[in-house]
Each structure stands twice: as C-alpha cells, then as structure tokens.
Amino acid sequence: MKDLIEQFAGAYTAELEGQLDGGNGQRSIQNPVLFLFIGDKSVESLRTVCGIHAAKWQNSQGVLYVHAYHEETWEHPQVFPCRLPKREFRKQTLRAEMYEEFWQDESQVMEINRLMRQVSIRVAETGKQFPSFQQVNIAVVTRADDPANVLLPELTLLLKSYLQEMFKTVSADLYVLLPEKGGGEGFGFSSALGVQFLEELDRYQRGDYRYQADLIVTEDGIRLPVQHSYGPLFSLAYLLSDKTEQGLFLEGGLSENDELISNLVLLNNKEAELAFREHSESYNKLQFMRSISLESGRAAFASAGLSKVKRPTRAIALTVLAAVFDRYLERLKEGDSLPKTKAREMLGLTAFDVQKAIGNVLEGEDALAEMQGLMTSGVSYRELCSMNLREAELALFDGTSQSFFESRIEKQAHEKLNSVLARGSLETLLLQEVMEQDRHGIYAAYELTSEQSTGASLLGELRTGIKETQRQLEQAKAELEELCQQRVDQQELRVGGFFTRDKERVRTLVRHLLSNVYGKKLEVLEWELTLRLLQDYERQTIELHKRIGEQIAQLQELQTQLRSIARKSVQDAADYLGKNMDEYYETVVAETFRAQETQRGDGFYLDPRHLGNSSLLYLHGTRGLVERLCAFCRTEILSRSPFAMSFEAELLARANVAAAYENRTVLTREELFSDLSAVMEERAAVHIEVFHFLQKHRYEEKHWFADVDNDFVQYVLREEKGARTYKQGCIHEARKSGIEKLNLMGGFGLEDLMYYRNNKKYHSSYVESGYVFHRQGKEELS
Numbered sequence: 106m107k108d109l110i111e112q113f114a115g116a117y118t119a120e121l122e123g124q125l126d127g128g129n130g131q132r133s134i135q136n137p138v139l140f141l142f143i144g145d146k147s148v149e150s151l152r153t154v155c156g157i158h159a160a161k162w163q164n165s166q167g168v169l170y171v172h173a174y175h176e177e178t179w180e181h182p183q184v185f186p187c188r189l190p191k192r193e194f195r196k197q198t199l200r201a202e203m204y205e206e207f208w209q210d211e212s213q214v215m216e217i218n219r220l221m222r223q224v225s226i227r228v229a230e231t232g233k234q235f236p237s238f239q240q241v242n243i244a245v246v247t248r249a250d251d252p253a254n255v256l257l258p259e260l261t262l263l264l265k266s267y268l269q270e271m272f273k274t275v276s277a278d279l280y281v282l283l284p285e286k287g288g289g290e291g292f293g294f295s296s297a298l299g300v301q302f303l304e305e306l307d308r309y310q311r312g313d314y315r316y317q318a319d320l321i322v323t324e325d326g327i328r329l330p331v332q333h334s335y336g337p338l339f340s341l342a343y344l345l346s347d348k349t350e351q352g353l354f355l356e357g358g359l360s361e362n363d364e365l366i367s368n369l370v371l372l373n374n375k376e377a378e379l380a381f382r383e384h385s386e387s388y389n390k391l392q393f394m395r396s397i398s399l400e401s402g403r404a405a406f407a408s409a410g411l412s413k414v415k416r417p418t419r420a421i422a423l424t425v426l427a428a429v430f431d432r433y434l435e436r437l438k439e440g441d442s443l444p445k446t447k448a449r450e451m452l453g454l455t456a457f458d459v460q461k462a463i464g465n466v467l468e469g470e471d472a473l474a475e476m477q478g479l480m481t482s483g484v485s486y487r488e489l490c491s492m493n494l495r496e497a498e499l500a501l502f503d504g505t506s507q508s509f510f511e512s513r514i515e516k517q518a519h520e521k522l523n524s525v526l527a528r529g530s531l532e533t534l535l536l537q538e539v540m541e542q543d544r545h546g547i548y549a550a551y552e553l554t555s556e557q558s559t560g561a562s563l564l565g566e567l568r569t570g571i572k573e574t575q576r577q578l579e580q581a582k583a584e585l586e587e588l589c590q591q592r593v594d595q596q597e598l599r600v601g602g603f604f605t606r607d608k609e610r611v612r613t614l615v616r617h618l619l620s621n622v623y624g625k626k627l628e629v630l631e632w633e634l635t636l637r638l639l640q641d642y643e644r645q646t647i648e649l650h651k652r653i654g655e656q657i658a659q660l661q662e663l664q665t666q667l668r669s670i671a672r673k674s675v676q677d678a679a680d681y682l683g684k685n686m687d688e689y690y691e692t693v694v695a696e697t698f699r700a701q702e703t704q705r706g707d708g709f710y711l712d713p714r715h716l717g718n719s720s721l722l723y724l725h726g727t728r729g730l731v732e733r734l735c736a737f738c739r740t741e742i743l744s745r746s747p748f749a750m751s752f753e754a755e756l757l758a759r760a761n762v763a764a765a766y767e768n769r770t771v772l773t774r775e776e777l778f779s780d781l782s783a784v785m786e787e788r789a790a791v792h793i794e795v796f797h798f799l800q801k802h803r804y805e806e807k808h809w810f811a812d813v814d815n816d817f818v819q820y821v822l823r824e825e826k827g828a829r830t831y832k833q834g835c836i837h838e839a840r841k842s843g844i845e846k847l848n849l850m851g852g853f854g855l856e857d858l859m860y861y862r863n864n865k866k867y868h869s870s871y872v873e874s875g876y877v878f879h880r881q882g883k884e885e886l887s
Contacts, residue, residue, distance in 0.1 A: 106663075106727060106728060107666075108671070108730050109728065109731050109732060110667075110670060110731065111238045111420065113426070113735035114419045114422045114423050114674070115419070117300075117739060117743060118418040118422065118491050118737075121416075121418050121842075122415075122416070124771040125552060125749075125752075125840075125842045126417070130159060132162050132163060132371055132375075132875070133163040133164050133236075134162060134164060134168075134235065134239045134371060135235065135237050135241070135374050136166055136236075136238065136242075136373055136374055137167060137228050137232065137238070138242050138244055139169050139242070139268070139681070140168070140170040140171065140243075140244045140245075140246065140370075141243055141245045141260060141261065141264060142170065142172045142173070142174075142245075142246045142247065142356065143246070143251065143253050143254035143256070144173070144247055144248060144254060145174050145175055145176050145177045145253070146249065147248055147251065147282070147601035148172065148252070149248060149323035149368070150360075150363050151179055151246075151362040152179055154367055155184070155837055156340070158367060160842060163233040164867055166183070167231035167234035167235060167641040168183065169184075170183055170184045170185065170222055171181050171184075171220070171221075172185070172187060173189055174186065174187070174253070175190075175191055175384055176191070185220060185223070186216055187260075188213075188216070189207070189213075189217075189221050189253060190213050191206055192206055195487075196294070197875060197876045200255040200301065200877075200878050200879070201255075201878070201881045203252055203256070203534050203826075204256065204881065205221075214322050215323075215326070215596060216325065217260075217263065217323045218263065218320075218321060218323075221263050221267045222263050222267050225264070225268045226271070228268065228271065229271040236270075236376060237376075237801075239272065240274035240611070241268050241275050241276075242276050242277070242370070242374050243265060243275065243277040243278070243375065244277075244366070244370050244469070245257070245261055245339070245395060246283045247279075247281060248283075248284065248286070248304060249282065249860075250284060250295040250302075251565050254302050255302075257279075257302075257305075258316055258333075258338060259320060260376060261319070261339075262316060262331050262338075263320045265277060266321060273859075277372060278341045278342070278343070279338075279339040279341070279343065280343045280345060280369070281302075281306065281342065281345065281682050282304075282345055282362055283344055283345065283346040283793070283860050284358075284359055285346050285347055285348045285860055285863075286348070286358060286527040286851055287349050287355050287707050287793075293871070296863075297867045297868040297872075297876065298673045298865065298878065299860070299865070300861060303855055303858070303860075303861055304855070306404070306881070307855040308404075309337065309402035309404075310337040310338060310339065310406070311337065311403065312335070312336060312337065312402025312403075313402055313447045314333070314334075314336065315332075315333055315334050315335050316331075316333040316711055317330055317332045317333070319331075322534060325559075329403075329812070331489075337404070340390070340394060341373070341390070341393075341394060341407055341408060341523035341851075342404075342407065343369060343406070343408060343776050344361075344793050344860075345365060345366070345581070345793065346359075346793050346794065346857070348793075349791065349794070350408075350410075350623055350790050350791045350792075350793060350795065351790060352794050353791065353861075360659070362792060365792065365847075367706070369409055369548050372808065372847060373390050374718070375388070375836060376468075383822075385813060385833070385835045386832050386833060386834040387834050388806065388834055388836065390686065391872075393804075393806060393851070395854040396804040396851070396852070397804050398852075398853060399802065403854055404850055404852055404855065405853070405854065406854070406855075407852075408792055408849075408851070408852030409791055409847060409849050409855075410791040410847075410848040410850075411789060411845065411846070412785045412786075412845070412849050413843060413844075413846075414781065414785055414786075414843055414845070414846075414858070415752065415843030416751070416755055416756075416842045416843055417675070417686070417755075418842070419678075420686060420737070421686070422743065423667075423670055423674045424671045424687065425690055425693075425694055425742060425743060425748065426685050426734065426735070426736060426738050427667040427671040427733065428690055428694040428695075429694060429737070429742055430664060430667050430734060431664065431691075431886050432694065433734070434661075436662055437546050437547055437548055437660070447883060449566060451534070451538040452535065453530070453534060454570075459570075459635060459638065461632050462525065463631055463638065463640060465521075465525075466522045466634065467514075467518045467627075467631055476510070476623060477500055478504060478546050479506055479509060484500045484501060484611075485611070486556065486610040486611050487615060488500070489593050489611070490593050490594040491594070492589075492592070493589065493590050493591060493592050494588060494591055494592075494621075494622055495589040497618060497629070498622065501618070502610075506623070506885050510623060511629070514630070515630055518527070519637075522634055522637060522638065525638075526638070531645040532649055535550055539553065547656060549653060550649075551653045552651065554649050554653060555650060555816065556649035558725075564643065564646050567639055567642050567643045567646060569637050570644065571640060574632055574635050574636045574639055576635060578629065578632035578633060580633050581629045584625060585625040585626060585629055588621060593614060595721070610850040628826070644688070663727055663730070669834075671687075673849070675687075684759065684777055684780070685759040685760065685777070686759065687760065689759045689789060692805065693747050693748070694742065696747075697742055715737050735858070751815075752843050752844065753816055755819060757774065758776065760778070778816075778821075779843070786807075786846070786848075787847045788846075789807070789846045789848040790848070791848055791849075793853075793858070793860075795853050795857040795858060796857055796859050802853060802857075803850065803852050803853070804847070804850070804851050804852045805831035805832070805846050805849065806831060806834075807831055807832070807834075807846065807847070808833070808834050808835065808836055809822075809835040809836065810836045810840075810845040810846075811835060811836075811837075811838055811840070811845060812837065812838065812840060812844075813837045819834055821833075822835060838843060
C-alpha cells in the first residue's frame with residue numbers, strides 16, 4: 106500500500122513542478138565551465154554534480170568534466186578520464202612517490218598533455234551554447250585526504266595553459282571537500298594527508314606564490330615551460346566540510362556539498378543582473394575576492410552553505426489524499442440503517458421467503474404418492490388390528506417405507522439444501538441490497554449483522570426464527586410419536602362391509618398410514634430443513650459480521666496510516682515549514698467537494714467510475730481501494746486550480762488561512778515568513794568550523810535564487826536592511842516551485858580551521874614516524 110501512495114505523491118510532484126517551472130526552472134551559465142575532479146575519492150561527487158547539472162542547467166550539455174584518477178573513474182559522454190601514474194606505492198611515501206613518478210614517466214605526461222589539449226578544443230567547440238565566449242572557468246574539485254591532489258598545481262596549470270590558447274581569460278576556482286566525521290579504518294593517516302594538502306594549499310593561495318616547470322610535452326618529446334607569476338593559484342578556494350560552522354555534522358555527510366558546489370559554480374558564472382532591484386545587492390566575484398583578502402598576502406579561504414525551500418507538493422498531495430479519504434469514510438458512515446421489515450424483505454428472510462426456499466428443495470406430495478407403490482407383505486388386516494401404527498408399518502413394509510423416505514425424500518432434500526447454502530445466498534443479497542447501495546453501505550451492513558444493533562438486527566430476527574422453528578419441530582416430533590403409538594383398530598378407516606375383501610382393507614390402512622404418518626414425517630423434515638436454513642443464515646451472518654468488521658477495521662487503519670504518512674510528510678517538509686497544512690487543505694478539499702457535488706450530485710465520488718462504494722473494499726481489499734483513491738485524487742481533486750499555485754502563492758494562502766481565535770497553531774503571514782526565513786538561515790549555515798574567528802576578518806554575503814518579485818523574497822530583502830552586517834541579494838529566476846538560499850563566508854586562514862587544529866597532531870606524529878607526505882624532487886618556485 107505504501108508503495109502505491111509513494112508512487113502517487115512522486116508522480117504528482119514531478120508533474121506539477123514541471124508545469125510550474127516550465128522552461129524557467131532550468132538555469133543557464135554565462136560562460137563555459139570545465140570541471141577538473143582530482144582523485145578516486147571524488148568519483149561520487151563527479152556523478153552527482155554531473156546529474157545535478159543535467160537536471161537543472163539549460164546548457165549542461167556544454168559542460169565538460171576531466172577526472173584525474175588512479176583506479177576508479179566514471180564513464181560518461183561528457184567525462185574525460187585522465188589516468189595518473191599507477192604503481193604499487195608504499196604507504197609511508199605515497200604522496201611523494203606519486204609526485205616523483207609523474208615527473209619520471211614522460212610517456213604518461215605526454216598522454217596527459219594530449220588529453221588536456223583535446224579537452225580544451227572540445228570546450229572551444231561548445232561555445233555556441235553559452236552567451237559569452239570570452240572567458241572560461243575551471244572548477245577544480247578534490248578531497249583533502251586524496252593523495253592524488255599532490256599534483257594539484259601541475260594538473261590545474263597544464264589545463265589552464267591549453268585553455269589560454271583558446272580563450273582570452275581563464276580563471277580557476279577550487280572546491281576542497283574536508284571529511285571530518287572520521288572513526289573508520291585509517292582515520293589517522295587520512296587526517297595526516299588532509300593536513301599536508303591544506304599546508305600546501307596555504308602556500309598556493311599566498312600573494313607571493315609562483316610556479317614554473319616544463320609541463321607541456323609535445324608528441325616529439327619537446328618540453329615547454331608553464332608559468333604562474335606571483336599570486337594565488339585559484340581565484341577562490343572554498344573549503345567545504347561535512348560539519349557546519351556550529352560544529353554540527355551534516356545529515357548527508359560530504360554529499361551535501363555536491364549541490365552546494367553546483368550553486369557556487371553557477372553564482373560565479375552567472376550572467377550579471379542588469380535590472381536594478383530595490384534592497385537587492387548583486388553578486389560580484391571580484392568584490393567578494395577583495396573583501397575576504399587578508400593582510401600581508403596571507404592565504405584566505407571561503408566556505409558556503411545552502412538551504413532550499415520548495416513548494417511542499419509531496420506533503421500537499423499526501424495531506425489531500427488523507428483529507429479526501431476522511432470525506433469518503435465520513436460519507437460511508439452516514440449510510441442509512443435498514444428498518445426491520447425492510448431488512449427482512451431485502452434479504453429474503455420473510456416467512457414467505459423461507460417457505461418458498463424450503464418448498465424448492467422438498468418434493469412433498471409427489472414423493473408420498475410414489476410410496477403407494479411400495480410392496481407390502483401378506484399380513485392380514487385382522488393381524489394388523491391388534492398393532493399400533495409403527496408396528497403395522499414394520500409388518501407391512503419390513504422397513505422399506507422408512508428406507509424409501511430417507512433416501513428418496515429426506516436425503517435428496519438435504520442435498521438440495523446443501524447446494525442452496527453452498528451458494529452463499531445471504532452474502533450475495535447483503536452485498537447487492539445493502540453494501541452496493543449508496544444510501545446504505547458497509548456501515549449499515551455492519552449494523553445489520555451486529556448482535557448489539559440499535560436498529561434492525563438480522564441476528565436477532567434469525568435467532569427469534571430459530572427459536573420458534575425449534576419449538577415447532579419439537580411439537581411436530583411429539584405429534585408424530587403420539588400418532589405412531591395409536592392402534593390400528595382405533596383409526597377412522599372406511600374398510601367397507603362384512604363382505605369387503607381383506608386386501609381392500611389392508612390397502613385402505615396403507616393409504617391412511619402413509620398419508621398420516623409420513624405426512625407428519627414430511628412436516629418434521631420441513632421444520633428440520635427450515636431450522637438448518639435459519640441456522641446456516643445465522644452462521645453466515647456471524648461470519649459476514651466478522652468479515653465486514655475486518656473491512657471496517659481496515660478502513661480505520663487506512664485512515665490512520667494516511668494521516669500518519671501525511672503528518673510525516675509535513676514534518677519532513679521542515680525546510681519549507683508545513684505550518685497550517687491540515688487546516689488549509691482540509692478546507693480546500695471540503696470546498697472542492699461542495700463545488701463538484703453541486704454540479705455532479707451528492708456523493709458523485711461513490712460512482713464505480715470514481716471511488717466506488719464500500720463493496721470495492723469488501724471484494725478487492727485495501728490495495729484496490731487505495732488505487733482508486735489515488736486515481737480519484739489525481740484526476741478529480743488535485744487537477745483543480747487551488748492545488749496548482751506557485752510556491753509563494755501557496756505559502757501566502759496557507760499563511761492567511763482562517764482559524765478559530767484559540768487555535769494558536771495557525772500562523773499569520775508575517776509569522777510564517779519570519780519562521781521560514783529563520784529556518785532557511787539555519788539550514789544555510791556554512792560548511793566549515795573555524796576557531797576564534799575574528800570579526801574583522803569575517804566577510805559574509807547571502808544570495809537568494811528566486812523570483813525577486815515574490816512576496817516572501819521581498820520580505821527577507823527588506824528585513825533589518827539598515828542593521829545588516831552582510832551583503833544580501835537575489836539572483837532572479839522566474840521559477841515558481843521554490844527558492845534557494847546560498848550563504849557565503851570568507852576571510853579565514855589555515856590556523857582558524859578546527860579541522861587543521863584537530864588533525865595537526867596526526868600529521869606531526871606520522872612525519873616523526875618516518876612518513877613522507879610532501880612533494881619531493883622536481884620543485885616549483887614559490
């Protein structure tokens with residue numbers, strides 16, 4: 106059942122968001138971007154980032170990816186695998202040997218050169234997909250504890266040098282993933298690797314850093330120099346941890362940085378905002394770089410945090426599903442109970458119906474007439490006169506009469522009745538006459554079959570009938586016994602005069618005996634059959650009540666589950682505050698039902714083309730009902746205009762929902778906006794933890810990706826405008842399904858990092874134990 110509900114919510118969410126956003130939901134970057142992922146540990150981020158761009162970037166087909174790896178990569182049409190030297194390096198000298206091997210294996214360097222040139226040409230060929238083609242941005246992504254980043258300057262500058270042959274301006278930004286939630290095997294070694302890389306990065310990002318080496322190698326083995334003159338290697342170096350600034354670990358770990366990287370790359374390569382927006386300050390990369398710079402050329406780093414708020418479409422769908430089912434169940438409970446007389450007539454339980462049913466299985470007079478042909482013995486009438494009727498029957502027929510009655514009449518009647526009972530006639534009638542009738546339904550059937558019924562009680566009627574039938578049966582048996590004990594000579598028989606033959610007198614007695622004794626036995630059999638019929642109806646009624654009770658319990662359990670799933674979806678929607686959800690959508694569902702019932706008739710949804718009546722559950726179980734419920738909600742409820750509002754319109758509608766004064770759970774518009782702003786700010790906490798970060802070095806910016814004209818964005822842009830210590834702006838996107846908030850923070854140095862402070866001891870201990878982490882051999886100038 107849950108899988109059906111999840112499919113329903115997922116399909117509706119995807120469909121509506123596609124309708125709301127249309128072509129406006131996809132972003133577009135201004136200039137070509139080339140991603141360089143370094144190391145095997147970045148392969149999952151490569152997959153995720155590429156997938157994010159395919160879904161969200163309009164010109165994502167023009168974005169290319171280089172993956173420098175040793176063992177593991179990912180095959181994709183836009184990914185260029187760059188194989189690094191592969192050897193069985195010793196753990197103690199892993200990074201140093203990787204670096205040394207890179208310079209010693211000329212054929213490997215030549216192959217890397219060939220790939221870098223091929224990639225630069227491909228980037229140039231994608232130019233028509235971008236509004237601007239004068240510059241290209243390299244986005245380098247690596248994990249701090251990946252040994253492959255020992256080649257970070259070489260790979261970055263080699264790629265940059267080939268791109269400079271194609272573009273006027275080439276910039277490079279770095280995104281470093283810092284895994285702080287250690288504890289597994291190798292956490293000490295991993296921490297030491299991370300510290301070594303950060304110390305190297307600290308040198309790369311200084312104002313006096315320079316590099317020169319013969320990196321370019323032609324197909325003929327000719328080497329050319331690559332130079333980087335005085336200045337940071339990267340325009341911006343972002344450090345992104347799996348821990349927030351408050352020291353809290355992210356639920357999704359390092360993977361929560363993948364979408365953050367995508368947004369940062371978009372921000373740094375987005376078309377400039379041309380239109381002036383009041384209260385909104387546009388993002389300027391150069392200004393941000395200057396604002397985070399530290400004195401005396403020290404390396405300065407940045408970090409970021411991202412929070413998203415989307416129209417709570419999934420929670421809406423599930424809340425509506427629960428509300429529609431509540432209305433359906435309420436309608437089923439409103440079914441009319443049946444009056445006693447009407448119930449008996451509808452279910453064929455009147456005295457006439459029972460007699461008719463018994464008459465159809467009991468042959469009666471015809472069967473008795475056949476008994477007249479039974480052979481009799483030669484006993485004389487004189488001998489019979491001294492006997493009672495039972496003795497006379499035995500003397501006349503020697504048991505053949507009883508055998509004939511049992512086999513020809515009694516047995517066949519019971520077999521016919523068994524056949525009737527096997528067809529479950531009462532269940533069929535109850536289904537057709539009560540449960541399938543919109544005015545009655547399953548609750549009326551449950552009431553009718555209940556022992557404790559306050560209205561017509563089928564069990565009560567049946568048990569009264571059973572009691573009366575048992576009385577009649579006992580009376581008939583007593584009369585039969587009394588009849589059998591009567592003497593033959595006491596019977597009123599017309600046996601003729603003195604000259605009447607003996608055989609004629611015997612035949613007269615036979616006719617009298619069969620007519621009276623077996624007539625009474627036939628009456629006893631009729632009462633027995635009637636008792637069996639009523640007792641079986643009683644059994645069926647008890648079983649039906651139990652089964653109907655189980656169905657009602659399933660209805661109530663389904664209601665509980667739907668409510669639970671809806672509440673859970675609202676709780677999961679904390680990012681966009683599922684406040685006022687029940688109050689608002691219960692009202693909207695009720696109004697939608699009223700409007701449609703005015704047009705299509707009261708209880709139109711009970712039509713078999715829609716939800717159907719309660720017999721659906723009885724015949725096909727809960728799953729069949731849930732399938733109908735989901736289909737009905739999609740086509741008849743959620744397709745209506747109140748359920749297709751944009752994010753901001755839907756938020757405002759819930760904010761303005763009317764509620765009783767004492768209902769303190771309903772928020773006003775300002776309260777809802779304020780809470781939403783606070784939640785988004787909390788969720789957008791930057792992904793790095795710093796220690797005693799001095800305020801004079803801290804620089805912050807907060808940027809929204811949203812329709813700048815919607816009321817919520819205008820609210821947050823105006824809020825505390827004069828008291829802000831940070832820059833805030835909105836990147837305008839004509840999207841209707843949600844908004845995003847990107848917090849930027851920069852201006853901290855290596856010594857401010859808690860990651861560096863906490864893990865420096867591991868690095869020092871490994872070095873003292875003989876481990877070599879730093880680059881050796883071919884040294885760059887710095």
